[in-house]
Amino acid sequence: MSGVRVMVVDDHPMWREAVERDLTAAGFEVVATAADGREALARFPAARPQLVVLDLQIPAPHGVEVTAEVVRADPSVRVLILSASGEQDDVLAAVKAGATGYLVKSASREELLEACRRVAVGDTVFTPGLAGLVLGEYRRLSGEPPESDREAPRLTERETEVLRLVAKGLTARQIADRLVLSHRTVQNHVQNTLRKLQLHNRVQLVRYAIEQGLDEEPVDG
Amino acid sequence: MSTREPVTWAVETTLFRGLAVLRLVMLGFAVVVTAVKWDRIDEPGLVVGAWVAMAAWTGFAAWWYDAPQRRTAVPFVVELALAVVLMRLTTVIHEPGHDLSTSATLPSFWVAAVVLGWGIRWGWLGGLASAVVVSLADLAVRPDVTQYALGNVFLLLLGGPLMGWCTRELKQMAEARDRAERIAAAAAERQRLARVVHDGVLQVLALVQRRGAEIGGETAELARLAGEQEVSLRAFVQSDAPDAPDAPDRAVDLAARLSSLGTATVTVSTPPGGVPVPGRVGAELGAVVGACLDNVRVHVGEQAPAWVLLEELPDAWVVTVRDAGAGIPEGRLAEAEAQGRLGVTSSIRGRMNDLGGAAHLTTGPEGTEWELTVPRGGW
Incomplete structure (x- = not known):
């Protein structure tokens, strides 16, 4: 999966680093990270990621707004939601806003990488939930x-x-x-x-x- | 200033604004009442002076009483004194021989506004005290105590305390409403904070689970424990409303109830926003799904994955419980029944029949699937 440009958005530093490390090890190119919605939207235009791995519960603007905004700015970008709490309303709102993948954070490293690969090529990643x-x-x-x-x-x-x-x-x-x-x-x-x-x-x-x-x-x- | 104005002040302010209008009306009435007997007035200058004083106080009071901190004892005493003085003037302004027994006083009903103001500010006792003072001043003007005078006095003595009592009730209601609103706001804020905290805890649990499983050994056990707690907490977070206690007639959220059955190996999928069902349907379906999942643990394996799907159709609630086991061997169910062992399968079917629904079993080498349907029409 070399060359896929990824942005990781998560307010939890350990999580952000873990995801970044796993993605880099698997051959993704992590072009930007962000700890909140504001940072994410500020860095998005210059970083031009093809895939955004996004935690929903981040300091404002919320993950749903970030999803809507990045998809509006670049309709070709893919958004994979990575959520810890999986709050139903938020997940559904993010998907309606344009995310094409959703995974709970308890997913294993392999599941995460597989989900990133599939979302990056335009597939959808659905949990049963x-x-x-x-x-x-x-x-x-x-x-x-x-x-x-x-x-x-x-x-x-x-x-x-x-x-x-x-x-x-x-x-x-x-x-x-x-x-x-x-x-x-x-x-x-x-x-x-x-x-x-x-x-x-x-x-x-x-x-x-x-x-x-x-x-x-x-x-x- | 960070301290909020007490809501009781707002109640008083509203009432004083109403009273300001009332004062104006009373002033107009007092002017008319004296004007129509102008030919019997000996001291027109004094009367006009009294009118000016009343008008000035009417305007001043409207402004002064609008600010809660200005509603001290002094203006109320001044106002009461003014009322008494104006009433005393009644004896001076008329021509000699005018019958004061049934004649209106110079300020007329304008003094009622003074009594009502005392009631608003100082409660029923204040209303009563000012009413007594004004009544005495009124009676002092009369050479004879007539029914006319007594009627006025009676209304004053009634109106002052009544105003005080009503104001106190209004203040208490406003306070109760304010308290309820603050409690609701605090609860909402707490819920918001809880969500943030829960999300943080979930993040850590998920991280422990992930890293622990990668490190292996004893840490893998920690990871497993973290994983179990994570699933329980997530199920809790996702069921937003606390489940009502079991009551056959009360609606419960079936989605929340089924979500609580989720574990590290059991995935529960529900529609968004909850699925309200009658209490009995919720309790029974929850129990039946629990029995299905127990069955999976016993027959497929302790760690066997299972999936629960809840669907809300226009005419029915449908719950599907699926496992990926080897399926129930052909003939085993019939055999068990022939031996008189009713077992889990019959129990599931029986309970669904009791609900007016049906249980449909599909089994094969790719797994076993129970489809539990309850028509919505009968409930």
């Missing part, structure tokens, strides 16, 4: 009264099936075997579930901005 949250979020959205001009995002039957299996702890490989699909197709389904949620979130933000008269600046998807 996150899959449960995303499934629940889609169901919540579909249960809401429909907005006048737009429907809530919906999962296809296949996507629901795949997400349920992820939530039940099956690996992508096992899901591919069970549903007789290719590994890639399973990955695509998982990615689509996130993409639709992120798009919905973005559309809502733009709508909100227009309603509040904050749309002076042109907003390009």
Whole structure:
């Protein structure tokens, strides 16, 4: 995984160093570290990382805002959330803001490195817990009264099936075997579930901005 | 200054603002009452002087009483004295022979505002004391005590203490509300701090677990212990609301209840924001999932991983418990049943039937999966 430029954001110095050391040893290039949201956003433009490994619970601005901001500044950047408490609302908000990977900090070094590799190449890294949250979020959205001009995002039957299996702890490989699909197709389904949620979130933000008269600046998807 | 104004001051200030309006109305009334009997007034200069004094005090009081620290005894005594003097003047201003028994005094109802002010500031006793003084001054003007005078005195003696009593009640309510708001704010702040502390502890536990496992040996055991505590604490942090005690009719958060079953080997996935279910459904489903997980430990292994998924569908709650064991060998369940051993499987099915739901078992070489469904319609 040589050459992938990574930024590590964590307010806990021991954690930051441990993650940095592991990533460097595995061939990643750690181009920046930051101890809080402000530092992260200040260093992001110059460091131009391809992957941000981000703790959610950091001094302001919060990890969710950092996620939204870096993805806005550079839509090609990948964000892997590394959270100790895994507070559901925060994790879901981060994913909606554009993160494509989530791991709890109890994950082993190998799991972390594997997650970084996969998120860096554009895959999504889901824990069963996150899959449960995303499934629940889609169901919540579909249960809401429909907005006048737009429907809530919906999962296809296949996507629901795949997400349920992820939530039940099956690996992508096992899901591919069970549903007789290719590994890639399973990955695509998982990615689509996130993409639709992120798009919905973005559309809502733009709508909100227009309603509040904050749309002076042109907003390009 | 960092000390906050007591909320009781705010209550008083509001009441004094109301009283300022009342004083103005009373002033207008007093002027009209004397003006309509102008032909019987012998001392117009004195009357106009009294009006000016009343108007000046009305304006001054509106401003003076607006600041809590200015509401000392002095202005109240001055105001009461002014009222008494104005009432005494009633005997001087009229032409000789005017019947004072049923005639309004010079300040008329304007003095009621003085009594109400005392009530607001000094409680029912203050209201009563000032009412007595004003009443005596009123009666002193009358050659005879008529029903008219007695009626006024009675209303004054009633109004002063009543105002004091109402004010005290309002102050106590404001204090209680303020206390409740402060407690709520403190609790919210505590919760926020707890989250920060919990996150720090989780960070350290996760780090110990990670580094310990890498170092190996006895440290690996420490790592395992840290890992277990981490999972318990995370489950606690993730269940935001404290679980209500078991009551069949009270709603409980099934997501929080199932999350508490998570361990280092058991992963629990739930929808965001909690899943409220009737108390009995929560208790029974929690127990059934616990039994399923016990079954995994017994039949698959102490450290065997298991996954619990809770879903809230429009018409049902669905809980899936999955393990990656070798599955239940074909025919074993039927065999056990034939031997009269009902075992865990029947117990799970029975409990789900009691809830009006169903338990569906899928087993095979890739593992065993229980799907527990409770329709929402019946609850």
